[in-house]
Amino acid sequence: MxxxxxxxxxxxxxxxxxxxxxxxxxxxxxxxxxxxxxxxELLARIDADADRFAPVVDAASAAEAAAMTETxxxxxxxxxxxxxxxx
Amino acid sequence: MxxxxxxxxxxxxxGPGLTLVTGPFRSRIRARLATVAAGLxxxxxxxxxxxxxxxxxxxVALDRPVGARRWYRPQVRFRFDGREVFRPLPRPQAYPxxxxxxxxxxxxxxxxxxxxxxxxxxxxxRALILPGEPGVGKSTxxxxxxxxxxxxxxxxxxxxxxxxxxxxxxxxxxxxxxxxIDVIRRFAPDAVIGATCHDTLKGTVAxxxxxxxxxxxxxxxxxxxxxxFPRFIPGAPTRLQTETRERGFFRLVxxxxxxxxxxxxxxxxxTDLVNRSTCLDxxxxxxxxxxxxxxxxxxxx
Numbered sequence: 588m589x590x591x592x593x594x595x596x597x598x599x600x601x602x603x604x605x606x607x608x609x610x611x612x613x614x615x616x617x618x619x620x621x622x623x624x625x626x627x628e629l630l631a632r633i634d635a636d637a638d639r640f641a642p643v644v645d646a647a648s649a650a651e652a653a654a655m656t657e658t659x660x661x662x663x664x665x666x667x668x669x670x671x672x673x674x
Numbered sequence: 675m676x677x678x679x680x681x682x683x684x685x686x687x688x689g690p691g692l693t694l695v696t697g698p699f700r701s702r703i704r705a706r707l708a709t710v711a712a713g714l715x716x717x718x719x720x721x722x723x724x725x726x727x728x729x730x731x732x733x734v735a736l737d738r739p740v741g742a743r744r745w746y747r748p749q750v751r752f753r754f755d756g757r758e759v760f761r762p763l764p765r766p767q768a769y770p771x772x773x774x775x776x777x778x779x780x781x782x783x784x785x786x787x788x789x790x791x792x793x794x795x796x797x798x799x800r801a802l803i804l805p806g807e808p809g810v811g812k813s814t815x816x817x818x819x820x821x822x823x824x825x826x827x828x829x830x831x832x833x834x835x836x837x838x839x840x841x842x843x844x845x846x847x848x849x850x851x852x853x854x855i856d857v858i859r860r861f862a863p864d865a866v867i868g869a870t871c872h873d874t875l876k877g878t879v880a881x882x883x884x885x886x887x888x889x890x891x892x893x894x895x896x897x898x899x900x901x902x903f904p905r906f907i908p909g910a911p912t913r914l915q916t917e918t919r920e921r922g923f924f925r926l927v928x929x930x931x932x933x934x935x936x937x938x939x940x941x942x943x944x945t946d947l948v949n950r951s952t953c954l955d956x957x958x959x960x961x962x963x964x965x966x967x968x969x970x971x972x973x974x975x
Contacts, residue, residue, distance in 0.1 A: 601938055603945040606919030612941035617934050619927065619941065621920060 684711035811906025821862035922953035
């Protein structure tokens with residue numbers, strides 16, 4: 588059985604809703620990223636519940652899980668979130 | 675201080691120097707050039723000058739280079755803390771060089787404000803911010819608005835307080851370039867415009883004295899309310915259109931001086947400013963129409 592992936596927001600990242608989007612700023616690189624509102628919601632969920640958040644388990648459907656995974660991969664690519672490697 | 679006449683200022687500038695108080699900044703200035711004294715006397719109110727005592731943010735001097743250029747095609751040099759930070763310019767450009775130098779001081783030395791390349795005006799404590807790179811027509815628009823009842827905070831550098839997010843005034847003259855000089859002379863015949871200086875790197879330049887009310891209240895702060903990106907396009911109809919906040923954020927950051935230096939604090943302050951403002955895009959060619967459209971803006975609480 589696959590171990591659910593867990594995530595943590597990079598502590599150097601701050602984000603803020605602007606218009607209909609979310610802007611995330613990485614205090615390390617100095618880069619600002621324009622995110623969709625759903626990506627911003629994921630950041631907030633991870634930050635609020637870093638110990639438990641596991642998208643595949645939390646998602647209501649396979650389609651939702653796939654969408655969340657895709658968004659998380661994009662956030663990870665931007666180095667806004669990091670995978671927590673299970674010990 | 676001897677007096678605030680050109681002769682009095684010239685004596686102080688050549689002697690102990692004087693302190694020019696502009697918004698939150700104090701500049702200690704020394705210069706042995708009559709044109710600098712004349713420019714200061716005509717473009718700043720008397721209460722902007724204080725004796726050369728106490729703390730000053732910037733210590734600057736304009737003087738004549740040593741060597742042949744003291745006499746042959748005479749030049750002027752600008753020094754900051756005793757260091758020559760620009761190449762010398764032809765001596766007739768001494769006064770514009772002082773204004774440019776003071777801008778340089780603010781944009782390179784100040785990090786206790788978030789700084790944007792933008793004109794800022796205010797009405798009833800609400801700030802209109804006009805960001806833009808040189809040449810988009812923001813100084814012309816700024817001068818026109820200042821002559822029609824808007825309080826001038828700054829024509830070049832927006833000062834955003836890091837704690838409150840409010841805009842602070844700089845209390846400096848408006849820099850007009852090339853055709854804009856005569857445009858403003860026609861638009862505001864009572865405006866006080868200083869000496870015209872030709873053949874500078876920016877073309878012909880002249881400075882507009884800040885209306886007295888703005889200069890006096892430059893220390894006050896205004897709440898960010900309208901963020902308008904202007905662009906003068908010859909022959910274009912006046913169009914004032916909604917800009918998205920997302921695009922407004924990035925367009926504003928493109929005009930920041932110290933966003934990278936201030937990092938997370940700058941991000942939080944900028945997003946706050948954008949979220950508190952109505953974001954608009956303005957294209958215009960008719961100055962009267964543009965001023966009228968901006969004058970009809972209402973705050974959305």
